[in-house]
Amino acid sequence: xAEKRSGLLSWWRNRDKSVYLAYFVIAVYLFFxxxxxxxxxxxxxxxxxxxxxxxxxxxxxxxTWQPYYSVLFERAYGKYLLNTLVVSLSVVALCALFGxxxxxxxxxYRLPFKTGMLIxxxxxxxxxxxxxxVPFFLLIRAINALDSLQSLIIVNFLMNLPFFIWIAWGFLKxxxxxxxxxxxxxxxxxxxxxxxxxxxxxxPGLGAAAIVSFLFTWNEYLFALTFTQTAASKTISVGISDxxxxxxxxxxxxxAAGILTxxxxxxxVFAFQKYIVEGLTAGSVKG
Amino acid sequence: xxxxxxxxxxxxxxxxxxxxxxxxxxxxxIGYPFVNLIYSSLSAYDMQLTPHFTGVSNYxxxxxxxxxxxxxxxxxxxxxxxxxxxxxxxxxxxxxxNKINIFQTPLRGISLIPxxxxxxxAAMMWRWALNTQYGVVNDLLMRxxxxxxPIQWLSSGKLAMGVLIFVDAWIRIPFVALLLLAGLxxxxxxxxxxxxxDGAGVYQRFRYITLPNLRYPISIVLSLQTMFAxxxxxxxxxxxxxxxxxxxxxxxKYIYDSAFQAYxxxxxxxxxxxxxxxxxxxxxxxxNALRIEV
Numbered sequence: 199x200a201e202k203r204s205g206l207l208s209w210w211r212n213r214d215k216s217v218y219l220a221y222f223v224i225a226v227y228l229f230f231x232x233x234x235x236x237x238x239x240x241x242x243x244x245x246x247x248x249x250x251x252x253x254x255x256x257x258x259x260x261x262t263w264q265p266y267y268s269v270l271f272e273r274a275y276g277k278y279l280l281n282t283l284v285v286s287l288s289v290v291a292l293c294a295l296f297g298x299x300x301x302x303x304x305x306x307y308r309l310p311f312k313t314g315m316l317i318x319x320x321x322x323x324x325x326x327x328x329x330x331x332v333p334f335f336l337l338i339r340a341i342n343a344l345d346s347l348q349s350l351i352i353v354n355f356l357m358n359l360p361f362f363i364w365i366a367w368g369f370l371k372x373x374x375x376x377x378x379x380x381x382x383x384x385x386x387x388x389x390x391x392x393x394x395x396x397x398x399x400x401x402p403g404l405g406a407a408a409i410v411s412f413l414f415t416w417n418e419y420l421f422a423l424t425f426t427q428t429a430a431s432k433t434i435s436v437g438i439s440d441x442x443x444x445x446x447x448x449x450x451x452x453x454a455a456g457i458l459t460x461x462x463x464x465x466x467v468f469a470f471q472k473y474i475v476e477g478l479t480a481g482s483v484k485g
Numbered sequence: 486x487x488x489x490x491x492x493x494x495x496x497x498x499x500x501x502x503x504x505x506x507x508x509x510x511x512x513x514x515i516g517y518p519f520v521n522l523i524y525s526s527l528s529a530y531d532m533q534l535t536p537h538f539t540g541v542s543n544y545x546x547x548x549x550x551x552x553x554x555x556x557x558x559x560x561x562x563x564x565x566x567x568x569x570x571x572x573x574x575x576x577x578x579x580x581x582x583n584k585i586n587i588f589q590t591p592l593r594g595i596s597l598i599p600x601x602x603x604x605x606x607a608a609m610m611w612r613w614a615l616n617t618q619y620g621v622v623n624d625l626l627m628r629x630x631x632x633x634x635p636i637q638w639l640s641s642g643k644l645a646m647g648v649l650i651f652v653d654a655w656i657r658i659p660f661v662a663l664l665l666l667a668g669l670x671x672x673x674x675x676x677x678x679x680x681x682x683d684g685a686g687v688y689q690r691f692r693y694i695t696l697p698n699l700r701y702p703i704s705i706v707l708s709l710q711t712m713f714a715x716x717x718x719x720x721x722x723x724x725x726x727x728x729x730x731x732x733x734x735x736x737x738k739y740i741y742d743s744a745f746q747a748y749x750x751x752x753x754x755x756x757x758x759x760x761x762x763x764x765x766x767x768x769x770x771x772x773n774a775l776r777i778e779v
């Protein structure tokens with residue numbers, strides 16, 4: 199008996215106990231991450247009456263999908279979701295169209311002022327978006343594009359292009375040069391070498407750049423708040439913040455809207471986790 | 486035709502054709518507004534929104550406005566509070582994720598979610614969770630018996646600022662943890678083994694192996710996220726709108742209100758320039774402190 203206990207004791211002594219601390223830290227962190235989502239979800243299926251019962255009910259007595267129906271069809275939230283999707287996808291397409299050739303040239307060709315170009319591209323990100331809001335506002339007003347999806351596409355494209363180039367550049371410079379050389383010797387034109395050889399091979403990295411630009415545009419608030427006025431161009435972020443001032447909107451509806459903005463993000467994170475991680479960590483671990 | 490023509494160009498010409506559209510766009514459409522911004526900051530706007538050059542008078546006005554100094558101080562408290570929180574928690578989460586070897590991918594996925602959702606949504610969810618009467622936070626605190634009265638999270642200035650800092654850090658921790666975790670995984674295990682053989686303790690291994698090897702990701706995380714925290718608008722706007730009173734009013738709100746409440750674009754531009762200079766200082770400070778070479 200005594201022998202057994204000392205065996206247990208030495209087992210306990212020899213174990214690396216910092217693992218338990220690690221589990222504890224992760225558990226506490228996950229609690230704080232998941233708490234608002236959990237509470238928002240249960241709120242989103244409550245009736246307006248159950249919303250204001252105290253103490254708070256955690257097992258919803260009369261679950262209802264009415265709040266979802268209300269935000270999607272009685273408010274313009276479905277339209278906001280569509281707007282946000284159109285803007286985000288257009289931004290990604292434009293970023294790819296301009297960013298891939300630029301990143302490729304910077305990664306693979308000799309260029310005058312190459313370092314200068316790279317640094318000035320990324321330093322655009324140093325400018326606070328709010329500083330650009332007045333000049334952008336005047337510009338968009340001048341071309342009569344206020345309250346249009348085009349205005350949001352233009353500004354988000356410009357804000358994301360440097361980041362896209364930076365991430366894509368990080369991947370492209372790691373590709374071996376022999377690939378395109380072989381393609382060129384086989385009689386491909388330079389554009390064909392880029393299109394048929396480099397882009398397919400670099401697609402995980404380019405995908406990462408695309409996903410990060412997509413998420414940044416999807417989540418953007420300040421420009422959307424300034425340049426949109428009606429449901430014609432409002433995005434989900436502006437739509438959800440509008441609900442706060444709307445006396446007919448209850449918290450179960452706001453929560454439903456919150457869950458509706460969370461679901462795409464959830465799908466995105468789990469479907470593309472590998473690319474997101476690669477995209478965000480590219481070039482950041484080693485100089 | 487076009488393809489043949491592109492093929493006949495010298496490599497440098499070809500590369501310039503690929504890179505120039507982006508460079509020209511960025512310089513024309515961000516570079517020009519930026520120059521325009523500096524000019525605006527030295528101008529007064531009339532009713533037709535036409536600028537008239539007035540020299541440094543906007544800066545004089547701003548510097549003699551107590552509200553500017555109040556908002557600047559709030560922005561600093563907010564930023565420093567958030568940086569300390571997200572860095573320490575993000576580091577702890579990264580170290581912990583690195584330590585446990587099971588479920589790493591799903592755990593990392595879940596911990597990324599706060600970063601992937603719109604900050605407006607995040608702020609909205611916390612606003613409801615912190616609701617005095619019907620919020621989950623007060624309800625749990627009362628059920629556990631930690632407090633006897635519901636706490637009014639957003640009605641007192643100091644507490645409201647604390648909530649803003651918490652939510653801001655909550656959004657940023659995933660990015661911090663992710664980058665530091667990637668950095669931790671890149672450190673060769675042999676370094677730790679040989680250090681242990683030489684008798685280095687936990688603290689010494691952390692101080693002399695982990696930290697120096699994480700210098701680069703740490704500098705990225707701190708410079709980017711400090712900058713982002715300093716200029717973020719959504720969280721304050723949704724949670725407190727700057728209140729109660731002006732106790733959580735940040736510099737971004739000063740800019741936004743000058744521009745779109747008072748239509749005083751000159752003042753907004755002047756404060757924007759000041760904010761940009763602070764962003765440069767943050768980046769320079771971290772890169773210098775962590776001895777990063779470009």
